[in-house]
Structure formats: structure tokens, C-alpha cells
Amino acid sequence: MSKSKKARITLVGAGPGDPDLITMKGVKALRQADVVLYDALVNEEILEEAPAEALRIFVGKRAGKHSHKQAEINLLLVQYAYNYGHVVRLKGGDPFVFGRGHEELTYANSFDIPVTVVPGISSCIALPELQGVPPTRRGMNESFWVLTGTTRHGSLSEDVAVAAKSSATAIILMGMRKISQIMTLFAEAGKAETPVMVIQNGSLPNEKCIIGTVSTIADLVKEAKLSSPGIIVVGEVVHLHPSLAVAALLPEEQHRSLRKSA
Numbered sequence: 001m002s003k004s005k006k007a008r009i010t011l012v013g014a015g016p017g018d019p020d021l022i023t024m025k026g027v028k029a030l031r032q033a034d035v036v037l038y039d040a041l042v043n044e045e046i047l048e049e050a051p052a053e054a055l056r057i058f059v060g061k062r063a064g065k066h067s068h069k070q071a072e073i074n075l076l077l078v079q080y081a082y083n084y085g086h087v088v089r090l091k092g093g094d095p096f097v098f099g100r101g102h103e104e105l106t107y108a109n110s111f112d113i114p115v116t117v118v119p120g121i122s123s124c125i126a127l128p129e130l131q132g133v134p135p136t137r138r139g140m141n142e143s144f145w146v147l148t149g150t151t152r153h154g155s156l157s158e159d160v161a162v163a164a165k166s167s168a169t170a171i172i173l174m175g176m177r178k179i180s181q182i183m184t185l186f187a188e189a190g191k192a193e194t195p196v197m198v199i200q201n202g203s204l205p206n207e208k209c210i211i212g213t214v215s216t217i218a219d220l221v222k223e224a225k226l227s228s229p230g231i232i233v234v235g236e237v238v239h240l241h242p243s244l245a246v247a248a249l250l251p252e253e254q255h256r257s258l259r260k261s262a
Contacts, residue, residue, distance in 0.1 A: 005085030013120015018203035041092025127202035149175020164189040169235030195238035
């Protein structure tokens, strides 16, 4: 490594998939990268922002298919920083929302390597919004919960059962493989008819979105052959999707105005 270059790491959130949804600060970090370590959920078009001479190292993980264990990625970050200078760790969504970014930050800090965090647009918020569904809506819910469907040990998160008993919108990541189990918990909580939306490849040209209810969504997902990765949105706000009867939610005076202008 050149003496003029110092070891440093930038954790960058790449956003939900669409390359235009990375932040300007993330792009600026990439343009100053000597090495980029990127995940499976990162749109490779974003890598074009890095200098042509920068190393590009794939360290992605998919459900059941891990090219590198987390401990190996931690070590690679440190080694590349020492040997090349500025390492950009490019992670899908936001690096701290089920992205293990803080584990990487802590490991790098143990070697006294400075780490900068560049937040990213998380899929848990962006993908419902891109479908016209707000995570919160006045009069419909008072909060939204973001949960992982699968724990580090591969089991269903116990938090899902707790969320099912709440009036909050539940946004579940990493839950596609367990969608039947998840919906069973919501049904047992008396929410069999609550609307559900499932989004695969959100914000990308091949995006798929399926809408159903707690009692029907698992079968609909199977019929549509949707798979991981995807997000599951459970809650009354799904009624606001443009394909459903949104007009019924408008105040009566707006209805009258619309009828007069029709």
C-alpha cells in the first residue's frame, strides 16, 4: 500500500435494489474506493461508480448459500484496508438493518481502523412505499414493526408471534421460506382476513407484488412462484394499495367533489 494511503473502511448502504436509490454520500465513497466488498443484494450497476482500478470482491450471502462466513468477511475488511487503503463495504438496504454492519464496524475498530457509516434506504420502508403503501397511516395504525422472519439459528423469530397480536403494521424480512408458519401465527391472533402484501425483487424491473390476506397469501405466493429474497407486509395499510378500493377511504366531501367533476 502507498504510504499516502491510510487504512479506512466505509460501510455503505446501497438501497433496496434500484441503482438510483443509493445516496450521494454512498456514491462519493465508492468513487474514492480502493477496494469494494459487495453483497448479493447489491445491484452491480452501482459498482460502476468505483474507479476502474478498484478491486471488486463479491462476499454475498443468500439463503442457504454463503460464499463467505461473517468472520471471514470481517477479516477480509481489515486485510484489504491494511493492504490497499480505503475499503468500501457495500451492503444492500441499510447496513445496520439486519445487515450485520455493526459487527463489521466493531471488528474493524478493534484494529483501530477508522470506520465511516453511510446509511442506506432500507427495503422495509422503501418497497411498500414504491407500491403506494405507507408503513403508517393516520387512523389506521400507530406504529410499524420491522422483524426478521428467521433467526441466526434458522428458526422462526419469537417476535413474530408478538407482532401478530399488535395493531402495528408488521414488515417482515427474511421470512419467505417461513411464510406459512408466519401466517399461521397471525391467523391464531384473529387476523385471518388482514391484508398482506409480498414483494420480490422490489424496485427492480422484474419486481413482483402479490396481495392477499393472512389466510390466502401463502398459497398465492406458491402459485406465483415467488421466492427469497422478499418482504412481507401485514396490516390494514395494505388496503391502501392502488389496486384496492382506495377511493373508499376519501372523506365524503371529496367523494362529492369527484362525482360533480366526473
